[in-house]
Amino acid sequence: LALRAAAAIVDELARSGVRHACVCPGARSAPLALALAAHEGIHDWVVTDERSAGFFALGMARQLGEAVALVCTSGTAAANLLPAVAEAFLSEVSLVVLTADRPPELRDCGAPQTIDQIHLYGSHVRWSVDLPGPCADIDLDAHTRTMVCRAVSHAAGVPRGPVHLNVPLREPLVPAEPAALFRFSRAGTPPFVRVADVIQAPDARTIDDLVALAAEHERGLVVAGPRAGISRPEALASLATRLAWPLLADPLSGLRFGTAAGDQADGYDLLLRDPDFRSARPDVVLQLGALPVSRALQTYLAAERAAHHIVITSPGTWPDPLHAASLVIHAAADAVVSALLDRVAPRAPSPWYAGWRHASRVVRAAVADRLESEAALFEGKVFPTLLETLPAGTVLHVGNSMPVRDLDTFGAASARAVCVAGNRGANGIDGVLSSALGAAATSAHPVVLVVGDLSFLHDVGALQIAARHGLRAVVVVVNNDGGGVFSFLPQARYGAVFERHFGTPHGFALAPMVEAAGGRFRRIDNWAAFRDAIRVALGAPGLDVVEVPSNRRENVRLHRSYVATARHALAARRRREAAA
């Protein structure tokens, strides 16, 4: 019976379009594992550590833009999936989590490896169900299949996210014969239930209001954050150009690198740290998706509250931590953009528009000039160097903490289409390597991860995934021996207690860890060696880890001096303009 239920579940996953499953070993989950192993339409990726497995599946699902199944046994195994489930919920990634469980008669009575798994992930899933245990008296096939279709539709619907199927399984859990056949539907069989999700286009009145606002206000900004939901970057770029509103695109918006690159004020993070520049207030902010990572931009938007702050976002989400929104539009961003493109009249470039773009170019040029000749292994130079080296199409995964911020600050917009990804839902430093490996497992293009040393160590167990599956990936570890981000905070002055509680130096050698998992390791000590290491790694199979040594205190000093470089360049421009 358990095997029949598992076969129905797996069959229905495949019929619903699931092509990849990440499976963690266990006895209770054996029926699901065996059924997945037997199904030819689903690739079963075996990962032993559930926490890594969760993030690995997340990385695959994000890369593919489709639902990925995630299977584990009962007990704490299921609890270990929570971090990835929470990230998937917040970053809108489709995961179908299947946790094997004891049947009801064995719960809460001291049965081994049993915890309360019902609604285990709380409000971090789009939907969850505790399936009835397989039972001889009634035929549950239609129910099981319906539940799977429903689960996949919730996971892949709008917004995407994780769902949880708790699957009670009664013994016997394995067939009498190892080769016992599971019967599956023929490839291409439609799902048991087809679900048609209707995505709401914005209503005419909302578009009318936006068109009127656009006509009325010259001082607007288009702010594209993570999950901007734009599939045609050039459409958004032309809208911004037509409105003559500067486009500020976060590196995770999908707009910074590629076709929209020429039309941005991409130096905004440096620009907005200049108090003189900051005094300009926008009348309208058109925000797509989440708030960008740039602290300077967040501070600016919070301080200079625009009279009209419009947020376009997925239904059910509310990405407005500044409480600045005056209008929230729950609709597909692409639809809003194309409706506006049809309607708004082109505006002649205004001083507002020219001012932003020119200032952005000034800071970018000044910083690029200085970076060019920067011999020190400054963390801010990692991304500009990579962006010159990586072939178009590369998936650039960025870790949280400083890497994502450095990409924002120092990664100038360019026409080379690099796809940036990262766990910017819950911003954890956990599971970063696993997520990047998930992308590597499913991407036709090279995957390069830039990650801090503590984040790397947090997920060092993921090296097993790379080894077990022979994955090809390049991992750049920016090793500043601890949490570099904390050195920018006021507690950095506290001395020993700062080092013990925030800096947390470890002194670990990374090479033996990488080599134990069959990866290649290289520690570089100059930029030419870095470029060379990346080039070699991109052409090689397997896992390459390139360590860039850094120093937390020196990094803060350099960071601040680059901000000063940008400010001086702006001041010099102002003086030149005043003189002219």
Ligand SMILES: Cc1ncc(C[n+]2csc(CCOP(=O)(O)OP(=O)(O)O)c2C)c(N)n1
């Ligand atoms: C799971 C998790 N635990 C703790 C944190 C808090 N945290 C944010 S950044 C950071 C330090 C990260 O250090 P590292 O990865 O070396 O990056 P760096 O700051 O040096 O760039 C910590 C502990 C977090 N974001 N996620």
Ligand SMILES: [Mg+2]
């Ligand atoms: Mg660090």
